[in-house]
Amino acid sequence: MGECKVRRINLGSQGLQVSAQGLGCMSLSAFFGVPDPKTDPISLLHHAINSGVTFLDTADSYGPHTNELLLAKALKNGMRERVEIASKFGIIYGEGKREIKGDPFYVRAACEASLKRLDVDCIDLYYQHRIDTRVPIEITMEELKKLVEEGKIKYIGLSEASASTIRRAHAVQPITAVQLEWSLWTRDVEEEVVPTCRELGIGIVAYSPLGRGFFASGPKLLEKIENNDYRKSLPRFQQENLVHNKILYEKVCAMSEKKGCSPAQLALAWLHHQGDDVCPIPGTTKIENLNQNIGALSVKLTPEEMSELETIGHPDSVKGERFSNLVPNFTNSDTPPLSSWKAP
Structure with a gap:
């Protein structure tokens, strides 16, 4: 696709500027099996920044903690001033279980710990990673406001x-961005969440824009990944669903061939064409994949091609839920009313 300059966009309406495509850093440390010893994450991060991908997405739960420490190492010697760091709080892993927390004491402690690990004075964008449904969102937001x-x-x-959670939170302190899963095979956010963000002037950060690698490799992905890669447990990657989902991948492949780009680039281009308020954050551990992802910014789609892709990525074309039913997500993120809160 040739060299592509990464443009800058305003993320939300509060003043944050980021690269139009970010880098999800999770896979450099966690959940996708043991990182390949042949990959040098510091070199990858430097290559991303030098290529114009400056919006770096991490979280305290990635590792846990090791991903933030990795970013701190990569951002020495003047690199910090060139990037926008997004980190998250709210998911605690321990003793084989996961806890979601959003009480004020925890919010502050988590932020202080992330600042220390990242070795920075200020985090550019700080997300609540998952919503604590025991704590009114207003209580969590008041601490973030402080x-x-x-x-x-x-x-x-x-x-x-x-x-509804976004509206309540935004009434306390303006929300700059909402991170959500959005891709050709995950489109349920288009019904309520995306329109709400647009109404309120909130930027949209799309994670897993390549369907956790599915639009890069298709069903063959499962042959390439290790047994401890969490994707092996996800419903969409189970054999009975994969047979159906393979048809979606093949249709994307056929269209990408006509366009002269890769299936992954086509899937990313579809998101870029959703609007300048959308920033996809594909993750990778390989520089060649990073370059390919940047190339998606130069793929131009006509309204007819967008319509064709939306037909291909119709909800009925996908089998299997995003996560198991036990995983917290936007469909079960409502919190109790503020009047119910009794401080511990």
């Missing part, structure tokens, strides 16, 4: 939040 006032974070984000 952190903004103290200069510890610049902008606030929510991840996997429902439309």
Whole structure:
């Protein structure tokens, strides 16, 4: 596709500027099996920044903690000033279980710990990673508002939040971005969450824009990944669903061949064409994949091609849920009313 300059966009309406495509850093440390010893994550991060991909997405739960430490190492010697760091709080892993937390004491402690690990004075965008349904969203937001006032974070984000949660949060302190899963095979956010973000002037950050690698490799992905890669447990990657989902991949492949790009580039281009308020954050551990992803920015789609892709990526073309039913997400993120809160 030739060299492509990564343009800058305004993410939300509060003043944050980021690269039009970000880098999801999770796979450099966690959940996708043991990182390949042949890959050098620091070199990858530097290559991304030098290529114009400056919006770096991490979280305290990636590792846990090791991903933030990795970014701190990569951002020495003047690199910090060139990037926008997004981190997250709210998911705690321990003793084989997961806990979601959003109480004020925890919010502050998590932020202080992330600042220390990242070795920065301020986090550009700080998300609540998952919504604590025991704590009114207003209580969590009040503490985040204080952190903004103290200069510890610049902008606030929510991840996997429902439309009503977003509205309630935004009424306390403007939300800059909502992170959500959005791709050709995950489109349920288009019904309520995306329109709510647009109504309120909130930027949209699309994670897993390549269907966790599915649009890069198709069903063959499962042959390439290790047994401890969490994707092996996801419903869409189970054999009975994969047979059906393979048809979707093949249709994307056929269209990408006509366009002269890769299936992954086509899937990313579809998201870029959703609007300048959308920033996909594909993750990768390989520089060649990173270059391919950047190439998606130069793939132009006509309204007819967008319509064709939306027909291909119709909800009926996908079998299997995104996660198991036990995983918290935007469909079950509503919190109790503020009046019910009794401080511990």
